[in-house]
Amino acid sequence: MIDFVEICRRVATGRLVSEEKFDRVLFYPKVKELIQRYGIKADLENLVNQDDGIADAVFHAAVDLVSEVGVYCPDSQRIIELSRDEVLEAVREAPGPCWFGEDKDRKLYPVRKPDSPDIPPWCHIGGGVIYENEDIAFKVVEGIARISEADSISMPTFRRLRDMPISTGSPAGLLTCIRSVEVARSALRQSGRSGMPILNGIPGAGSAVETIAASCPGLGLRPSDGWIIGFLSEMKVSFDALNKCAFLLNTGGRIGPEGGSILGGYCGGPEGTAITNCAYFIVGILVMKGRFQISFPTDINLGCSTTRGVLWGVGVTSQAMSRNINYPFHMLGYCMGGPMTKSYFYEDTAYLLVAIPSGASAQSCAPAKAVVDNHMTPLELKYSAEVIRCAHKLSREEANEIVKRLVPKYEDNLSSASSGKSYQECFDVKTGYPKKEYVDFYSEIKKEMANMGVPFDY
Amino acid sequence: METEEILAKIYDAIIELDEAKTLEMVNMVLNEGLDAIEVISQAMSPAMVEVGKGFENGKMFLPELLLSADIYQAAMNILQPKILEAGGTVEALGKVVIGTVKGDIHAIGKNLVSTMLRTAGFEVHDLGIDVPPLTFVAQAEKFQADVIALSALLTTTMESQRVVIEALTVEGLRDRFKVIVGGAPVSRQWAEEIKADGYGKDAVQAVEVTKQLCS
Known part of the structure; x- marks a missing residue:
């Protein structure tokens, strides 16, 4: 496989084009052409695709997209061009399953296949929600660590450092990145899961300097953790992202590229969303040298992942990748509904039942799209973990039947779904345990989902 | 015909x-x-x-x-x-200076709003991404804008929207420009907290609110 230095050379010497030309002249027309070339058509009535031919067509279209368009770097205004042979070599040499964590919390992140009840998915819990202060963030991490189903966590971040509001790129922002790592590891230690891997300990890191600073040995991150590095939509990579890769490749950090195509944006509809989403996996291995990957397609108008078009794309992407490439990955959904809303639980369940029987691992879905301060609690994340832990027992066909009945329960009210209640409203902040009202709500909705056919372990 | x-x-x-x-x-x-x-x-x-x-x-x-x-x-x-x-006039509905705030390099949402404002009849000056607060102020003055539109995709960059409003206040220009905010983490509550004049939940609403602010 071509190495990272060669990627750096191509970023500096590739074809010069404007970003607008890349988006509108090179990228979008090619996606449209590939949909035609492979005859790909979304079925929005059956959101868990059961046609392996479509999944493989999406994969081959993604290979063509990467080799015929490449990856754009807005900083150098050049295209990183990748030949078909290089792309196929990366597919062949995909890195396979990966160990994370230490001691009793050390586990193998598997590569799965569609309809694989014998291979449980990796269960990643948490997300980059902002909390009022680090004390609450600490409580939330403790709560996540108590979720026995969780294999790894994402660290939340916090709004203020002392009394200062923080923003990315500022000194306070950098200090907050450092503190978020320290808080995460400290909370995991206190909860008795000190070896639990943190796959995203620096959620606030926009720039490479923040990642590098917070990765300093002694602050809390270890080589057995993972570092998430994002692409820009669509098929773009910044100097900051590549600078993070350059650092981590030289310090032994495990890179988890993160890409999410936007339905309705430059990749068009569900079919283009699926093709582009698959392409992110290939360039994750080739350009960022990923060891595992996160995928999060969303809808351009709602900013969530639980519309029919996005769900179909999630399923097909998961099948296309797991059938054709030996690369661990998890899907991350963004729900419109927030904590203690029925919408969140319906959306979360639908998303996970599409992704996991299709061959993906999964992250707990983000409540209220992870954009409302304090609006993520360990209880809906525990529910999400319980669905992740059992969904692989369902075949695609069985999951599809449940999803068909589940989506109509929320889709008409999606755009007006409530962002729900905050951590402080759902939990006793002193003890860090959920209030009775929320426990009762959770129990009731879990019973409803079990009655619909979700095969919970308990 | x-x-x-x-x-x-x-x-x-x-x-x-x-x-x-x-x-x-x-x-x-x-x-x-x-x-x-x-x-x-x-x-x-x-x-x-x-x-x-x-x-x-x-x-x-x-x-x-x-x-x-x-x-x-x-x-x-x-x-x-x-x-x-023919002696007629083609007047824009208003002048808008738009950009993604400092620290944020996401462009798609901002481009979408920019395009929809243009086609709705506004004169739009797009400052791009990662725009420093005082640049918004200077460009709004230069183009004699009616509205400053601020986009932020990240929870960690929305604070920069507040700083633009602070910059307008410090420069004694707060009453001269209307400010509209938007982006995935931005809410009506946030807009009220930072004393923005308007909030667009999506591009369509951003155009409607901008029309109201310019009427």
Whole structure:
């Protein structure tokens, strides 16, 4: 496989084009052409695709997209061009399953296949929600660590450092990145899961300097953790992202590229969303040298992942990748509904039942799209973990039947779904345990989902 | 060809993203001495509204929205001189300076709002991404803007929206410009907290709010 230095050379010497030309002249027309070339058509009535031919067509279209368009770097205004042979070599040499964590919390992140009840998915819990202060963030991490189903966590971040509001790129922002790592590891230690891997300990890191600073040995991150590095939509990579890769490749950090195509944006509809989403996996291995990957397609108008078009794309992407490439990955959904809303639980369940029987691992879905301060609690994340832990027992066909009945329960009210209640409203902040009202709500909705056919372990 | 038929063909050509046909019909309009303002109000603007609806309900995508905006602008480039020659005026609904705030390099949402504001009839000055607070202020003054539109995709960059409003206050210009905020983590509550004048939940609402602020 071509190495990272060669990627750096191509970023500096590739074809010069404007970003607008890349988006509108090179990228979008090619996606449209590939949909035609492979005859790909979304079925929005059956959101868990059961046609392996479509999944493989999406994969081959993604290979063509990467080799015929490449990856754009807005900083150098050049295209990183990748030949078909290089792309196929990366597919062949995909890195396979990966160990994370230490001691009793050390586990193998598997590569799965569609309809694989014998291979449980990796269960990643948490997300980059902002909390009022680090004390609450600490409580939330403790709560996540108590979720026995969780294999790894994402660290939340916090709004203020002392009394200062923080923003990315500022000194306070950098200090907050450092503190978020320290808080995460400290909370995991206190909860008795000190070896639990943190796959995203620096959620606030926009720039490479923040990642590098917070990765300093002694602050809390270890080589057995993972570092998430994002692409820009669509098929773009910044100097900051590549600078993070350059650092981590030289310090032994495990890179988890993160890409999410936007339905309705430059990749068009569900079919283009699926093709582009698959392409992110290939360039994750080739350009960022990923060891595992996160995928999060969303809808351009709602900013969530639980519309029919996005769900179909999630399923097909998961099948296309797991059938054709030996690369661990998890899907991350963004729900419109927030904590203690029925919408969140319906959306979360639908998303996970599409992704996991299709061959993906999964992250707990983000409540209220992870954009409302304090609006993520360990209880809906525990529910999400319980669905992740059992969904692989369902075949695609069985999951599809449940999803068909589940989506109509929320889709008409999606755009007006409530962002729900905050951590402080759902939990006793002193003890860090959920209030009775929320426990009762959770129990009731879990019973409803079990009655619909979700095969919970308990 | 009857006037109504020509206007209908222009409307259809824009929706079908057929630039050549749109421009051919617009030139025909002028040759036949039809009122250019009527062409804009009866055919082109309704077509753009329809394209916006198509985008909103998932039938059209961002590249098509951008292409329709290009076609609209190309047609305007033909019509505007004729309107001015005839002693008329083509006044924008208002002037908007727009950008993604400091620390944030996400452009798609901002580009979408920018395009929809243009096609709604606003004069838009797009400052790009990662724009420092005082640059918003300086550019708003330079272009004599009515509205400053601030986009932020990340929870960790929305604070920069507050700083732009602070910068306007410090410069003694807060009352001179209306400020509208938007982006995935931004809410009406946040807009009220930082004392913005308006909040757009999505691009369509951003245009509506901007219209209200300029009326």
